[in-house]
Amino acid sequence: MGIDSSSVCIIGGTGKMGSWLGTLFEADGLQVVSIGKDTVLKARDAVPLCKVVVVSVPISDAVEVISEVAPLVREETLLVDLTSIKSATMRAMLSLSKAQVAGVHPLFGPGETAGPSSRVALCPGRGKEGIQWIERFFKRKGFAVSMIDPETHDRMMGLIQGVNHFSTIVLALCMAESGFSLEDMTELSTASFMKRIERIHAMLAQPGELFQSLLMENKEAVGFLNNYHDQAGRLIGIVRKGDTAGFERIWKTITRFFGHNGKVLR
Numbered sequence: 001m002g003i004d005s006s007s008v009c010i011i012g013g014t015g016k017m018g019s020w021l022g023t024l025f026e027a028d029g030l031q032v033v034s035i036g037k038d039t040v041l042k043a044r045d046a047v048p049l050c051k052v053v054v055v056s057v058p059i060s061d062a063v064e065v066i067s068e069v070a071p072l073v074r075e076e077t078l079l080v081d082l083t084s085i086k087s088a089t090m091r092a093m094l095s096l097s098k099a100q101v102a103g104v105h106p107l108f109g110p111g112e113t114a115g116p117s118s119r120v121a122l123c124p125g126r127g128k129e130g131i132q133w134i135e136r137f138f139k140r141k142g143f144a145v146s147m148i149d150p151e152t153h154d155r156m157m158g159l160i161q162g163v164n165h166f167s168t169i170v171l172a173l174c175m176a177e178s179g180f181s182l183e184d185m186t187e188l189s190t191a192s193f194m195k196r197i198e199r200i201h202a203m204l205a206q207p208g209e210l211f212q213s214l215l216m217e218n219k220e221a222v223g224f225l226n227n228y229h230d231q232a233g234r235l236i237g238i239v240r241k242g243d244t245a246g247f248e249r250i251w252k253t254i255t256r257f258f259g260h261n262g263k264v265l266r
């Protein structure tokens with residue numbers, strides 16, 4: 001495979017998100033060089049030649065891989081990562097390379113096609129031209145793009161991904177240890193419970209390592225998980241005591257936040 005100065009190198013291009021992005025680049029006529037752990041072509045040989053270098057490896061490997069390749073990236077090259085947690089990778093890309101830098105977090109799983117709800121978070125790092133190029137690329141492909149700094153991104157992901165996946169895992173664990181079979185629970189499921197079961201299946205279709213990293217490697221997650229634990233304890237206390245006034249206070253807080261009328265009874 002020939003590599004030239006217009007090629008895009010995707011480290012992790014043999015994986016789910018890397019191959020998704022590679023297909024999008026190829027549809028734009030770009031030459032894509034995909035690198036995995038066992039590909040014959042190694043990152044160190046391809047990276048110095050390409051105009052865009054993307055790092056799309058598991059969260060736990062991302063900083064190490066960036067540390068290896070960032071010093072090899074040319075100054076005019078755009079260095080991008082797809083990692084779901086942004087602060088550490090952005091710091092590594094900015095400090096270990098002289099390249100243009102952009103952090104990208106697709107807010108969806110592999111296989112997603114463009115649509116109004118398909119959004120990409122973009123953390124601008126260095127170099128206006130490269131950041132505009134990647135922003136325009138995703139917009140042209142039909143994805144919405146939200147600019148955000150890495151620290152705010154990670155803090156929000158502590159809730160949006162951390163608490164969200166945590167509560168799904170807790171529900172899955174409650175079901176697994178309930179003594180009821182999945183078939184029996186599915187047969188008696190309400191529509192909303194079926195949606196929760198579908199969400200559990202979608203989560204389990206991805207490797208557990210991803211969710212472990214989203215919970216353990218985003219240092220912002222644990223504060224939100226503690227708050228989730230405290231809020232659950234508060235609600236359990238209210239339920240145990242039959243504290244209807246307490247329930248009403250909680251209901252008012254959440255209905256106001258979500259723009260409803262705040263009444264427990266209609």
Ligand SMILES: NC(=O)c1ccc[n+]([C@@H]2O[C@H](COP(=O)([O-])OP(=O)(O)OC[C@H]3O[C@@H](n4cnc5c(N)ncnc54)[C@H](OP(=O)(O)O)[C@@H]3O)[C@@H](O)[C@H]2O)c1
Pocket residue numbers: 011012013014015016017018035036037038039056057058059061062065082083084085105106107108109110206210
């Ligand atoms: N999956 C999602 O829903 C999702 C959504 C948004 C963002 N992301 C982010 O996208 C990134 C990739 O996730 P994924 O789901 O695509 O993972 P994946 O399918 O497991 O792919 C990982 C890729 O990284 C390569 N790789 C692993 N360790 C490496 C190393 N030390 N050096 C070089 N290459 C290495 C793998 O090569 P081999 O093929 O040889 O194993 C593979 O190509 C993660 O940072 C994740 O946070 C994922």
